[in-house]
Amino acid sequence: MSSPTNLDHTTLFVQLQNILSELHEEVTQQLTILPQSDQPLQSFSSPDGNVTGSLLTCAGEEIDWMVYSWFNAAQMRFSTMRLTLWLSPLIQVPHLAFEFGTKPDLFFYIDYVPRVDLWSDSSYTERYYSSMNATYLELRENPNFSLFVSKALYVRQFQSPSSLCFTGSPTEDSLSLLRNTAREVCSRWLTWVKQAEPVPSDRRPALAERDLRMRRMTAERDPGNALAAKIFGEELANQLIRSLWSKEHE
Template identity: 40%
Template sequence: MRETLKGVQDIFDERGPTDATETFARLWSITQEIMVKIEARFELTRDPSTENLESYRGEAEYPAGRLAGYSGPEMDWLVHSWIGNPPLGFTNMHVTAWLGPHISVPHLGIAWGTLPDLWFYIDFNPRSDLMVDTEALDRYWGPLNEEFLELRADEGLAPFTSKALYVRQALSEVAICFTTPGRTHDEARLNQVSELAHRRVDRWLQWVDEAETVPLERRERLAADDLTRRRNIAERDPANVMGERFFGPEMTDRLVRALWGGDRILPRPN
């Protein structure tokens, strides 16, 4: 299947109102399963800056959303969120976990939703230049190469290629980033997404358990780089235009800040 080169808003506008409530419910349940695994491994506290984002909405039942940000001794910033209008077809969900600088294991990035076509992204965000740090490349991303190639060969999946240069730069070479054009609900595909996500989360948790400690003198630089990456990803996401469409620029700015922890109250881990 040919790759998808259109922007999120273009796909949404072209398809028109298409009820994606069923797919949204299934995808949100998978994020909750993943959160159970993460919460069992890490000590997490919800940041007070996100408590009043537990449930927000427009003038009617939809559009609506929920955003929760967490941190802890080993977790710099973790977001579990959704935003959208399921009856009209657009939804977006996140489980993004940014580790503290005590270890240099890649961060976990999961985002998916409906355009109304099913769209899903699963990746590990690097914390070094992989053109130079080939040890990290081989260790963390190398074992995923065959699976990535198999997914690219799947004719039912269309690779999602963002028009935004920065977004393409932010993806690893084995990032799972696909759409299923013309399908608002496909149970087999949703099962595949669940299996892929759980498999990668389990792998990531094992890396965390096996990680070596980063020397103290390197942690400040690593933490600063992590924050820059996280802020850039949140602020330069072209899909932010959908937030502005549903909730206006002021609320969207607040949500974007919450995604990178711009209003956080709890301290960052050492």
Template identity: 35%
Template structure:
């Protein structure tokens, strides 16, 4: 296992602010495009108009920052975000796919991010919809298989564990979460691509085989999911970078859109 990364995202970007990562961004963004094709092939999705104002971040001034934020929902998916933000010629990029199933399923949420700080950054996790400390069968069902991959990555010295300074961020990560930095290297990028597809394919399989949750449980699942999603988004330490790039008001609207606070499409799976 590589040495731990104890510097925050902001510290890393500020220490090396002018490194060109355009080619790396293109390779990482292509991985998300491949994943998006698989997601679109399995689910019916409708874009929520609340994200329309964020279809092109360059409209928010001359900060040099690029990006887009697209939010979707569908019969099986309560909230799906496909987004990126950054200045690829100036060190920082960050791109996301996050998916919350409808309340009719207790399949974990899919969380995924790649970026450059300027070193490679990767985050992947399955966020639980039940208390797996209390319900060990839920842990066995969804986390036993991925535990082998987690241990293999811990043993790979190319990947340096990223330790978030934010307590809640660490609380929100499961014991099989992928949170690493790594040197820019073609072999590392291919390793990341393989893990990304393996994680997504596993999650898509869970969704195909998922049983419906009882109706009387769905309102609580829906409320829990939205609250956790809101808290994670609003407490993300990297929000300070968005404020610096766009100003506080646009950045606050972006964060609210990320968690669905201004959604116009209805919540999914309650009936």
């Protein structure tokens, strides 16, 4: 039996974009999300024009901050794209994060970002992470995927215990599994959001503060920031990083 054919960079990038677009469409159809009136990073590029990208931000009643972005360095066979959904303090459902890329092989990170200390809230852990843990174990057993472990201490600390962070061969089979997994994760999360009990009003300020601190630290301590500065220059890289967490443009 012949081995599955590896997809070239362009094909893999486009198909990953399609998967992310489907997730974005699903979320925006089911939740009230409004694009920011000012989108200064809707289209950007490196000084030499070889690396292009886009970063869009939105907010809404359930969503405090949503980032939908990508950049593609075709000559380097490297790309990354993300859809991150940071919920408002009205509910305490985990945030949702998708990040796909080519390194040049397939890379993906999918996670329900905790909003409590999982050690001290066993009911929260069981409710939101049992199903994802089953998927994690299935992927660990799949010979086509390898667990991706970041060298950065902070990144590992940020990820939930059942986060899906893997690399794999850039094949149609891999993409099909990724698409199905991402859809399942997204659908489950949307159900949680719609069924969530409201957070008591006196607890919302502390939750909002924690969320913003986490969002900012996630953006500012990303190991990929050094590469972004090298490709786009310090000024544009700083704008990109700030837009990942702040509603105020510099």
